Amino acid sequence: MSQSINRVFELLTESIALHNKPDVFASKINGEWVKVPATDFIESVNSFSYGLLKLGVKKGDKIAVISESRPEWNIIDFGMQQVGAVNVPLYPNITVEDYRYIFQDAGVSYVFTGDQTLFERAKEAAREVASVKTIFTFDKISGASHWKEVTENETAENKSAIEEIKKSIRTDDLLTLIYTSGTTGRPKGVMLSHQNLISNFEACKNYFPIDPSCKALSFLPLNHVYERMVLYLYMRTGTSIYYAQNMNTIAEDLRDVQPQIFTTVPRLLEKVYDKIVAKGYELSGLKRRIFFRALELGLQYDPNVNAGWWYNVQLKLMQKLVFSKWQEALGGNIRLVCSGAAALQPRLARVFWAAGIPVSEGYGMTEASPVIATNRTQPLDLRIGTVGPIIDGGTVKIAEDGEILFKGPNVMLGYYNLPELTREAIDADGWLHTGDIGKLEEGRYLKITDRKKEIFKTSGGKYVAPQVLENKIKESVYVEQIIVVGEGEKFPSALIVPEFTALKEWCAAHGISYTTDAEMAKKPEVHKLILDEVHRFNKEFAPYEQIKKIELLPKAWTIEDGEITPTLKPKRKVITQKYKDLIEGMYL
Structure with missing residues (x-):
């Protein structure tokens, strides 16, 4: 059993090294899944940490990462952590103006980008930002500094220096600065500590029916705190992480990898469902009648309710005739699909559950690192149409105007350089004001009804x-x-x-x-x-x-x-x- 940890980089020794998997990460390169073993990952992280010291990076320095999800992202994330640098992850698809604003606001010193397009955009954004010294790339690009130039071989001196820095890093030190995309105004930098993220993945890990035999497919952006927290959780439980090639290859990658789990946003589940229904309309005769009877039964399903022997007999038949194909399309091994970032339509939860594909809806926000509540499957503790019970260690209360207030160890340190907005978000008693309206059903299951400002x-x-x-x-x-x-x-x-x-x-x-x-x-x-x-x-x-x-x-x-x-x-x-x-x- 792995020990408790106080800093996220301790996952390297307390989880990754202990599980010692041959495929901590995997990504598809030139048509082949290329696996990163535990020993190679840890060596690469250390080499990158040594290289950052040689660059002159000091504790508290801000380093931006703009890239699609790939193993290099994780290597430099942990490499930064070991020298106390602060990871400032940015969405690959925001504007150059937003990049420029964040570089300036955070005082970013180095930028790591994925491909040529992102390099060019980062270069344009950094043109007027004096703090940015160098932009590195993961892909080899003519005229750009490659990230491997930063890596350095181990010596007794630099190993000792890293160990001293690691000893100085406290659990409540700043780990990452995540700028919220926001539906209005300028992005705000959310300051999250090691303890914020650790408390969240430690609280959530028992809700995930996974173990070291499992694989996860990852396709949500790693700069999003939900996917990042979940990846730390995967590492903690010894689950292998396979990166989808891109958003257009998810179906192919699911069939290839045959994962036990993946996280998603409701929109992707909606698209899967809509495509399935569209194909159903193409059927005729008996096949069409069977398909739509399966859908009809699925839309009535509730995992908490035994609907009677006749319903169960029909559903079992439809699972064999229709829903088994849905399972195959998702790789055939799915134990759990985690849905977050927006409201999941109850009909989608019902029909996927009926198809033997458990979907768990959760709720949170960047300011809470991010999970506040989530439905659970093992043992069954969920209500469709809600976001589930509050996570262990957290507390929710509903304000007089219906706003959801949350308190827990995962609540952010505050907004970077914005003390007044921080005081608005976290009141004097430590309650995080979520801006969401909701209620507790049965005194336990949180239901979100709207955004306060909308x-x-x-x-x-x-x-x-x-x-x-x-x-x-x-x-x-x-x-x-x-x-x-x-x-x-x-x-x-x-x-x-x-x-x-x-x-x-x-x-x-x-x-x-x-x-x-x-x-x-x-x-x-x-x-x-x-x-x-x-x-x-x-x-x-x-x-x-x-x-x-x-x-x-x-x-x-x-x-x-x-x-x-x-x-x-x-x-x-x-x-x-x-x-x-x-x-x-x-x-x-």
């Missing part, structure tokens, strides 16, 4: 929680993205991006010629289809909450266009400003 009031004085409406209407296979608007107006309305793949199938089934997405969004028949879907879900809400009008948009909101954050949350102010005329037109 609730709006209609002209009739009624409060509307847009996320509740949005999450419900996104259950339609014909709705990809939606934001509900109506601040100060008579009724709520919505901007909707159709799910164009499903829409093509519907058009084909109804004899409607499909031209382009943009033209289809203007068709009266399509508008009626989606408005009917909205009305179907409206019935579950009070009259003042119901959406009366909609506008269809011709293309999905993207990170590149600045309409959604890197974690796929819509930037409401940006979207409402961009489509101001359309919104106003719904109220004429």
Whole structure:
């Protein structure tokens, strides 16, 4: 049994070296999975630490990392930790202006980038930032310094120096500075200590049904605190980490790796489900009837409820005929899919559970390192539609206005250089104000209902929680993205991006010629289809909450266009400003 640890880099000796796996990490290079054994990983980390000392890096220096997930990311992360440097991880897909702002705000001294595109963008951002000395790359690029230039061979002198630095690092020292993407304003640097991250993965590790025999597929960005914390958890439990090649190869990589676990955002599960349903529409006759009966049964499933012998018999048959193919598509060995970063539609949780693919929804925020609550599978402790019980060691209370307040050892040190905002976020009694509205069901299971700042009031004085409406209407296979608007107006309305793949199938089934997405969004028949879907879900809400009008948009909101954050949350102010005329037109 591994010992307790106080600094994250102790995972090297207390977990990675003890498990001594031949594939601590693996990534696909030139069509082959290349594995990194424990001994090679630890040697590479140490070599990088020695090299940072030679560069003159000192405890507290800030080093930025801009890269897709790959083993090099972890090597330099641990290498930095051993010399007390602070890792400032950045999303690969944010703007050059954001890079520049973060480099300046954090006082970044060195930058490590993945490929040529990221190198060029970092170089442009660093042009006016005096603190940046060198930009290194993981790929070998002409005219760029390669990261291996930093590594240094072990000597008695540098080994002794590293050991002295490691002794000086306390559990509450700053480990990383993570700039939140934010839906409004400038990014804020969240200061997280070693203890913040350790307390979170130690609290969560028993909720994950994994052991040293397991493999995990990783495809969420490592600069996101959730994926990073989970990777530390994998290392702690001896689980091997396989990196997907990119977001477009996840299906192929799942079949290749056959992992027991992966973490995801709900949008990816939605896309998997929508593709499966679209294929179901292509079936005919008995096969089609069987497929949709399986879906019907799946959407009724609840892991906490025994629905009776007749339901169970039917479900078992459908698991053999239909759902077994879903399991094969995910590699055939899945013990758990962890969903976070946004609300998971209950129908998705139900149908994947019915298919023998347990999905656990959790909740957190960067400021909490990040997990605050999560559903659990072994033993079963979950409620679909909630984010589960509070993690061990944490406490939640609901404020008078419904805001969720949290206290625990995983709460951040504060916002970098922003003492006033820190005092706003963490009150004098140590409660982190999450900005989310919620409640505890059965006194135990946390349910998120909305963002405090996003609730709006209609002209009739009624409060509307847009996320509740949005999450419900996104259950339609014909709705990809939606934001509900109506601040100060008579009724709520919505901007909707159709799910164009499903829409093509519907058009084909109804004899409607499909031209382009943009033209289809203007068709009266399509508008009626989606408005009917909205009305179907409206019935579950009070009259003042119901959406009366909609506008269809011709293309999905993207990170590149600045309409959604890197974690796929819509930037409401940006979207409402961009489509101001359309919104106003719904109220004429």
